[in-house]
Amino acid sequence: MKNESHQMPDDPNAFDLGSDDSPQRQADARVVHGLLLMLDRSEAARVAARVDRATAAVRAAEFEPRLVGTRNYTLRERLAWIGGSIGMAAAIGLALLLFPSSTEATALAALDSMRSATRSGGRCYEVLIQPQRPPHGVPDQQRPMGASRDPLDRPDRGPLDGLRRVGELRLGAEGRWTLTMMPPRGRIVMGFDGHEYWAVEPGGTIRRFDSVRALGGRSLGILTTGIFDTPDAETEQGGASGTTPPDTIEYLTLTSVLDSLKRDYTVTFDSRSQTESAFDRPITVVQARRTSAADGRTPSAVRLVADASTLQVLSVRLIWSDKQPKGPAGTERPTSAPTGPKAVLIRHAQGTVCGETDDDWFRPERHQ
Amino acid sequence: MSPKASDIFDILIRQHADMLTAFIYSMSFDRSEVDDIFQETILTAWKRIEEFDSTRPFAPWLRGIARNHVLATARKKRRYRAHLHELLEERVEEQFGRLDRNSGDSFAERIAELKGCIAQLHEEAREAIELVYICGVDLSLAAQRVGATEETFRKRLYRARLWLADCLKNKQVFQ
Numbered sequence: 001m002k003n004e005s006h007q008m009p010d011d012p013n014a015f016d017l018g019s020d021d022s023p024q025r026q027a028d029a030r031v032v033h034g035l036l037l038m039l040d041r042s043e044a045a046r047v048a049a050r051v052d053r054a055t056a057a058v059r060a061a062e063f064e065p066r067l068v069g070t071r072n073y074t075l076r077e078r079l080a081w082i083g084g085s086i087g088m089a090a091a092i093g094l095a096l097l098l099f100p101s102s103t104e105a106t107a108l109a110a111l112d113s114m115r116s117a118t119r120s121g122g123r124c125y126e127v128l129i130q131p132q133r134p135p136h137g138v139p140d141q142q143r144p145m146g147a148s149r150d151p152l153d154r155p156d157r158g159p160l161d162g163l164r165r166v167g168e169l170r171l172g173a174e175g176r177w178t179l180t181m182m183p184p185r186g187r188i189v190m191g192f193d194g195h196e197y198w199a200v201e202p203g204g205t206i207r208r209f210d211s212v213r214a215l216g217g218r219s220l221g222i223l224t225t226g227i228f229d230t231p232d233a234e235t236e237q238g239g240a241s242g243t244t245p246p247d248t249i250e251y252l253t254l255t256s257v258l259d260s261l262k263r264d265y266t267v268t269f270d271s272r273s274q275t276e277s278a279f280d281r282p283i284t285v286v287q288a289r290r291t292s293a294a295d296g297r298t299p300s301a302v303r304l305v306a307d308a309s310t311l312q313v314l315s316v317r318l319i320w321s322d323k324q325p326k327g328p329a330g331t332e333r334p335t336s337a338p339t340g341p342k343a344v345l346i347r348h349a350q351g352t353v354c355g356e357t358d359d360d361w362f363r364p365e366r367h368q
Numbered sequence: 369m370s371p372k373a374s375d376i377f378d379i380l381i382r383q384h385a386d387m388l389t390a391f392i393y394s395m396s397f398d399r400s401e402v403d404d405i406f407q408e409t410i411l412t413a414w415k416r417i418e419e420f421d422s423t424r425p426f427a428p429w430l431r432g433i434a435r436n437h438v439l440a441t442a443r444k445k446r447r448y449r450a451h452l453h454e455l456l457e458e459r460v461e462e463q464f465g466r467l468d469r470n471s472g473d474s475f476a477e478r479i480a481e482l483k484g485c486i487a488q489l490h491e492e493a494r495e496a497i498e499l500v501y502i503c504g505v506d507l508s509l510a511a512q513r514v515g516a517t518e519e520t521f522r523k524r525l526y527r528a529r530l531w532l533a534d535c536l537k538n539k540q541v542f543q
Contacts, residue, residue: 027459028533034394054410
């Protein structure tokens with residue numbers, strides 16, 4: 001029996017339907033067909049993408065029931081959960097379509113999916129920073145960002161008041177990354193090669209660190225003043241002990257942003273921005289506001305924009321509070337104490353901003 | 369800190385992803401369905417993981433779930449009768465079961481002999497296989513490129529696959 005309506009024109013398996021061979025023989029040909037398709041040069045990337053999507057959906061399915069516990073599910077939660085089980089992007093789309101102010105649980109699940117999508121690597125971002133104060137000798141001509149309205153309530157592809165491009169972030173597979181900064185005294189590159197953290201200073205010296213916290217302590221000055229300063233003793237000690245809040249460098253690695261938001265922030269969907277015209281595709285927007293009091297070192301608010309179908313992060317805007325960190329007994333900390341910048345924008349690089357990134361890119365020797 | 373169940377599941381899925389993809393390719397008639405069937409299989413496996421008997425191998429259990437999703441998709445698209453040939457399905461599962469037992473740490477290693485078999489193909493057949501499967505050229509375009517009608521080219525591919533199956537049997541990769 002040959003049934004043409006059952007055939008896909010580009011599917012070599014279609015011929016099997018009309019074969020007079022035994023089912024076993026046809027089956028063998030089909031298995032060979034399945035094995036041969038695995039030899040296609042682009043199949044490995046497709047398999048990796050399928051796994052990432054499926055595991056993101058698993059995490060979403062895992063997360064929702066745990067959040068609602070044993071209490072009665074609301075209709076909204078049921079729909080979000082069902083959506084999670086058919087795919088994270090579909091779940092988010094469904095929840096947003098039906099309930100413009102969707103649950104925090106679904107927003108948190110979206111963060112998980114964004115994190116999973118980030119882990120697949122192969123992405124490049126521009127890093128733009130607005131320092132708390134300008135570098136020494138540079139007049140402050142920048143208007144404070146968002147002075148007249150909520151700083152999160154702004155598109156990421158329009159005018160960028162006060163923000164200047166200071167570097168690029170490249171993400172590789174398995175959590176590898178590089179952050180290339182261009183402070184006034186020369187180029188500095190930081191990164192993670194899958195085993196250890198490293199920094200290549202402007203003179204070519206490679207420094208290695210066993211944690212991103214230690215690396216961040218060494219490099220904090222770039223972000224506050226635009227100059228690669230030697231850290232003060234307090235910063236270095238904090239970095240070594242790992243007892244301080246995350247430093248800004250950690251937030252620039254993107255994965256750390258997504259991790260910290262689940263711990264210390266209240267996250268919500270921003271349903272008003274789902275059709276933001278600055279992006280050429282449907283987007284998902286998640287906002288996060290810090291639950292504890294501002295300490296000057298961690299962002300007080302974060303806004304993430306992701307591709308609605310893949311949940312690949314398109315931009316992250318981090319806003320630091322103007323408040324200085326408090327010293328003992330509530331006194332203002334000395335102004336020389338390290339603080340975060342005023343704002344950071346990490347946005348997906350378009351076109352040819354970033355060059356070729358191979359595996360070797362994530363080794364420090366490549367950047368000496 | 370002990371790893372979460374979902375982390376362990378992630379590892380299992382990554383280990384079996386190539387095998388599962390090849391299995392779905394073998395069972396399905398439409399490549400565009402593969403992404404959805406793969407994801408539905410993984411989600412079903414996760415939801416039913418407590419039913420899995422850990423004394424038994426994971427791969428056949430995963431394939432059983434995938435097979436049900438392939439058939440469900442075929443039914444939805446009214447391909448049920450053409451698709452559902454029990455003997456054919458059993459044979460596909462048998463061959464994948466045999467592949468599970470082949471030596472090699474990864475699925476690619478377990479099917480490494482396939483490349484050797486392709487190299488032994490008659491030139492015309494090898495060209496057809498390489499164009500469609502390795503270079504990913506659309507079947508009708510590939511037929512044009514070698515100067516054959518689409519039907520002739522399709523038959524050529526089918527015969528080449530049968531020849532490869534025999535080669536894999538001779539090398540005891542298939543049974």
